[in-house]
Amino acid sequence: MIARGGSLDFVDFMATALYEPQLGYYARGPRQVGRDGDFFTSVSVGPLFGELLAHRFLAEWKQAGSPRDWRIIELGAHDGTLAADILTAITRLESSAMDGLEYAISEPLPGLQAAQKITLARFAGKVRFVTAPAELAASPRYGIVFGNELLDALPFQVVEWSGEEWLECRVGLDADGGFCWELVPVSAPRMVHALGRLGQDFPVGYRTEVRPDFAEFLAPLVHCLEAGLMIWLDYGFARPEYYHPARTRGTLRTFAKHRAAENPLQEPGQKDITAHVDFTAVAEAALELGCQPGLFSSQGVWLTRLAQTWLLAQEGNPDTLGLRQFQTLTHPSHLGGSFHVLEISWNQEREALSSGDSHRLAL
Template identity: 50%
Template structure:
């Protein structure tokens, strides 16, 4: 795998870091996510909130159903899930909506945009019992040709979008390109760049920037006539992300539940990710007419959603309590993950503007 990736990069005379990620993560033959295998879960490389158990999907289902109920109960609505992996979250959300509201269930189309054929196959097989409400598409295009009101959701999608690596050198920003060094191994080479990042940064400061939020969000937004975009991920508002003390950025690799920092250690065989700049995301959404209407730690967001269920005695069994603790406790996933909601044609609440430094 490594040899083939090195040959591809050598043939191109070096590539910017996002192009390296496109190959290492998404190349149809060589990419980490394209390969057969289980990347997510106990036997994989990393856990996500979805792997914790069905409670995550049940709580999100309540939020999405709440949107449907307070927005005129449209006779046809859509939940779009981006990057649905093996369909586990889709099954958890669909089962809860079917249980809670027959009219919402009957009006629903659960669409999955999944570029990888292997995962489309897994999703269709796993979701067979819920197939009456399901649509699995290769990309956003087919779904956007028939937009509906509703909700688009992505769990740990934004951190998987390719990013640029930049470094302050001689008082100016340089972009790090991936080259094949003299000894035949992959290396980083700084080249001057016009990629913008305002502020004063010390020499050697290295970080990441994404320039693909606008394109990604506009593909997602095109699938909805009106509605809500919801993303859960690890990340920060810009001031915390680009704190001068975070001088080596947030790039991480994950393999067999071990985190690393060398993106060239096992190309095509490890996940390579970086945190999300939620301020930048909110600005990109603003250009499409969406405003951030919630931005909370996962702990507080899910605790708020869980309140009615807790009061109704629906969370008393030990398994559900354990899932709730893992999803919300600050020492587990509760503080590291944030959830942002973006609503079309809405005002930005003052507290959200403050937390996102907008």
């Protein structure tokens, strides 16, 4: 592609390295997560994570009046393990919620969708598979959308501060035919807009990452439901912490065989490429779409609140395996501190009513 058309922006390079059919890192089936893979996630810790998510989903469903027909939409479901943990927990905790539940998985990669169908065979009839949210039917109109470690896997641009302006780090070819960085001034208006929000006190050579397209990513998810809640769990920060002037090399990492490295131009397709999530940018995109960003919390605090009933049940008869999972998921030195959770809600009917009200008031 580079030999034919010139340098690629990093979004295109990363999308190709991770998702190109046949060749991309994730396109070759589910072998990345877990002990024999390249990295662990909260899902690898054990089924308690899915059970606690089920508690959150059921609380939200009850608050919405326990509608018979509702839907959970998962993105980045990998091999379907988390979906199976959640469906198992909902069946046990509140079996009536299963009656009208559609669990939809949006998965563009055929290899991963095939693995999900095998894992979820015992929930056949409950689970629906689509390759993009736009394919979902018009109802049920109420639901929950979520993803664990999905946003960090969305392609991003790499930029560097020259002291006077932001430069975009594109990928070209060196004299030996290997990949190399090519720096050019940022010109795309949405990048200029996104970078304008980062502040100005950066040292020369400060390199970081930006995802200016969260609104485009969220829009089809918001549009397929009249009212709902989105929950994004991932490593990342609010903007002042992410773009702190001392974080001079950004958060871009590659992962292979549980080893982190920092050069994404080496062995593309053989390793994961990721960067932390700027949760402020996600919240801004939600506001642009008319949604309300709600709670933002560390994963540790969020899960500990959800685990109250489960923790009380441990008294006298402790589930040692479960408690170990709880500790790994919530302890600040494990996954509880660097992982964060952002909840976003929307209700088009209520917004139509309230904008009607303000119209009346204005009149």
